[in-house]
Amino acid sequence: MKHKSSRMIALTISYILIIFGIFVIQFTIGKTFYYTIGAMTVSGRDEVDETGNRTPLLPLHIVSNGLDFYITDQTPLTAKTSNNEDITLKVLEYKKNEDSFSVVCSNGVLIDFNSYLSETIATVRISVSMPSEIETVYFPWKLTQSARLERQDGQIFLRYGKDRFIFRGGHGFGNSDDTSELPHLILSSSKKTAIYETYVQSESLDFDSIFRLPIATEEEYNKTKQLFREKALEYFSNVISSRNYNEELLTAYIAEKTFNGEYAKALVYAPASLLPKEKRTYISTTFYGNLAQNDKSLAAYHKKKLSGIELGIARAETSVFDRVSLIPFLINNSRVNLISALEKMASNAKQEDLNSFLAAGLLEAAMDYAFYFPNKQNIFMENSEKYENVLKDSLISIDNGLYISSDKKTIDTEKTLQAASILIRYGNSYPDKDSWKAVGQALYSSIFSLGGNSSSLPASFDIQGDKAKKLGLMANDALILHAEKLYPVAIKDNPHYPHEESLALKAEPGIWAWTSAHDINVLKNDAKIFSFRISAKTGDTHYMIIRGIRPFYRIQVYGIDFRSDPRFEIYNSSGYVYDERTRTLLLKMKHKKDDEDIVLFLGRPPEPVPVPVVPAGQDGAEGGSSAENSTSGEKKEESSDADNE
Numbered sequence: 217m218k219h220k221s222s223r224m225i226a227l228t229i230s231y232i233l234i235i236f237g238i239f240v241i242q243f244t245i246g247k248t249f250y251y252t253i254g255a256m257t258v259s260g261r262d263e264v265d266e267t268g269n270r271t272p273l274l275p276l277h278i279v280s281n282g283l284d285f286y287i288t289d290q291t292p293l294t295a296k297t298s299n300n301e302d303i304t305l306k307v308l309e310y311k312k313n314e315d316s317f318s319v320v321c322s323n324g325v326l327i328d329f330n331s332y333l334s335e336t337i338a339t340v341r342i343s344v345s346m347p348s349e350i351e352t353v354y355f356p357w358k359l360t361q362s363a364r365l366e367r368q369d370g371q372i373f374l375r376y377g378k379d380r381f382i383f384r385g386g387h388g389f390g391n392s393d394d395t396s397e398l399p400h401l402i403l404s405s406s407k408k409t410a411i412y413e414t415y416v417q418s419e420s421l422d423f424d425s426i427f428r429l430p431i432a433t434e435e436e437y438n439k440t441k442q443l444f445r446e447k448a449l450e451y452f453s454n455v456i457s458s459r460n461y462n463e464e465l466l467t468a469y470i471a472e473k474t475f476n477g478e479y480a481k482a483l484v485y486a487p488a489s490l491l492p493k494e495k496r497t498y499i500s501t502t503f504y505g506n507l508a509q510n511d512k513s514l515a516a517y518h519k520k521k522l523s524g525i526e527l528g529i530a531r532a533e534t535s536v537f538d539r540v541s542l543i544p545f546l547i548n549n550s551r552v553n554l555i556s557a558l559e560k561m562a563s564n565a566k567q568e569d570l571n572s573f574l575a576a577g578l579l580e581a582a583m584d585y586a587f588y589f590p591n592k593q594n595i596f597m598e599n600s601e602k603y604e605n606v607l608k609d610s611l612i613s614i615d616n617g618l619y620i621s622s623d624k625k626t627i628d629t630e631k632t633l634q635a636a637s638i639l640i641r642y643g644n645s646y647p648d649k650d651s652w653k654a655v656g657q658a659l660y661s662s663i664f665s666l667g668g669n670s671s672s673l674p675a676s677f678d679i680q681g682d683k684a685k686k687l688g689l690m691a692n693d694a695l696i697l698h699a700e701k702l703y704p705v706a707i708k709d710n711p712h713y714p715h716e717e718s719l720a721l722k723a724e725p726g727i728w729a730w731t732s733a734h735d736i737n738v739l740k741n742d743a744k745i746f747s748f749r750i751s752a753k754t755g756d757t758h759y760m761i762i763r764g765i766r767p768f769y770r771i772q773v774y775g776i777d778f779r780s781d782p783r784f785e786i787y788n789s790s791g792y793v794y795d796e797r798t799r800t801l802l803l804k805m806k807h808k809k810d811d812e813d814i815v816l817f818l819g820r821p822p823e824p825v826p827v828p829v830v831p832a833g834q835d836g837a838e839g840g841s842s843a844e845n846s847t848s849g850e851k852k853e854e855s856s857d858a859d860n861e
Contacts, residue, residue, distance in 0.1 A: 246273045254331030255338035256280035280340045282363025282376030296352040332668035339413040344403040354400040380415040411691045421613040432658035440661040447671035448699035465700035467500045471713040502714045502732035507802040537577035543584040548728040559595040571622035572610030575603040576635040617662035627677040633705040636660040671699035727764035747815040762801040770817035
């Protein structure tokens with residue numbers, strides 16, 4: 217008996233030593249790493265050879281607020297093919313970025329963990345990239361010791377500390393298609409993204425007290441906007457460095473750098489050569505040129521937009537007001553006659569038929585109408601109370617934030633920012649409407665708070681829970697709006713971002729410019745002369761498309777005559793081409809000073825003054841003088857052409 221006991225003890229010790237040995241071997245091979253990225257921590261190992269190449273080792277743990285996403289030799293990543301075949305995925309590489317960690321797998325599968333923190337919300341976004349032959353990917357997860365699952369209102373939450381967390385769409389919790397014994401995060405071809413984040417409950421809304429909210433202050437609004445600009449610029453620079461840019465990103469980058477007085481530096485870092493001409497449109501043309509071709513893309517865009525507006529008006533659809541700068545657009549495109557139809561639609565619109573964004577569009581129409589037609593009856597403004605009521609009913613308070621929804625189900629990020637801009641303008645325009653300025657500032661700061669320190673936001677958020685103070689927000693990130701998409705709706709105070717500059721009040725309806733100049737001012741507009749001043753930094757060169765320009769026979773830049781040249785864009789100077797058929801002036805402007813004046817002599821050139829004939833035999837002094845003036849004029853013209861080139 218004693219012999220058997222000794223033997224059992226010896227075997228037990230041997231097993232312990234073997235297990236310990238395996239453990240030691242497992243965790244001493246390779247180099248251990250530990251990262252904190254937003255709301256998650258990543259720990260694992262990889263082996264580095266003499267050449268610096270890294271080989272990933274297991275286990276890997278990605279932990280966030282009570283949830284551990286892990287991979288071991290015993291619990292690997294698995295996948296199911298479109299042929300219903302189960303396969304095991306091999307980990308090929310780990311990649312770490314500023315706000316993400318990626319697991320590169322065999323069979324063309326890539327899984328990204330992206331995380332960010334705000335004051336109230338911790339978010340981990342998991343997304344998969346995979347070939348068409350892979351149908352589903354399974355990533356193991358488990359609870360940490362201090363976490364537990366809870367059920368409420370038909371939903372499953374994870375309780376960790378004082379907070380609750382949830383998967384959007386049920387990914388990970390209670391998956392019906394996961395038949396394995398261990399729980400898995402399931403990513404499929406139809407649901408490639410999952411969000412694990414803080415569950416936020418709502419608070420009751422008191423409209424009259426919104427201005428007291430810290431998030432509604434001008435200070436918080438300005439701070440939020442500045443933070444976005446900084447993060448966006450950082451993001452733009454990184455993306456350009458990685459050569460993963462697009463036209464919108466390059467345009468936003470140059471615009472923001474120009475705002476900071478660094479236009480020349482921006483063009484060195486992001487030159488036109490980064491984009492082939494065939495991939496450039498009117499969006500970037502103010503910086504990169506190629507005016508003749510991009511004028512066609514701008515015309516096509518305007519034609520399509522105008523056609524949609526005309527169709528909406530013909531059908532009396534209030535959805536036509538869900539367009540930014542509707543009235544200025546019609547004025548610029550010489551469709552002032554359509555505004556009366558819009559007035560009628562606004563007058564007939566019932567409150568119950570409007571949603572929040574239509575109401576915001578109608579308020580914008582009211583302000584634009586007052587701007588362009590200050591002495592006329594403003595039907596839009598007369599119905600402003602109706603629009604305000606719709607907007608009040610659309611506001612939702614969740615935690616310390618304020619949000620707006622057209623259907624009480626979703627929050628649209630881009631439309632929220634558009635509404636915020638309109639309401640801030642509304643409050644600034646009318647002293648008795650200053651509470652709406654606070655609402656706009658609160659909407660702006662609240663939506664960006666959901667992104668933490670990231671310059672990107674999900675395109676929408678789902679409102680979940682019941683109405684009894686149990687509402688929550690869940691990111692619906694089927695589409696992510698990166699900084700280049702957010703920039704034009706989030707930053708309205710940068711005149712250098714390419715935009716339509718209406719000259720209707722400064723000159724006449726139908727005249728407008730597509731420009732990134734700091735400012736354009738009309739100096740003179742009569743039957744003979746049309747002159748305007750363009751403001752930009754000395755030394756900078758930019759491009760403009762100006763519509764509605766009446767025919768002219770002479771143009772002056774820098775106070776000297778310029779001649780048209782179809783090759784004007786290749787010269788290191790200003791230049792132009794004019795299309796009389798469309799009344800379009802394509803202008804390249806190189807600034808020798810901050811403010812440059814352009815003078816157009818309208819109409820047809822005056823009849824030449826007949827040269828007097830000197831009788832034979834008389835002294836030819838006068839004729840010689842005329843010859844000298846003619847020669848002088850030719851030299852001046854040559855000088856002008858040289859400057860043009």
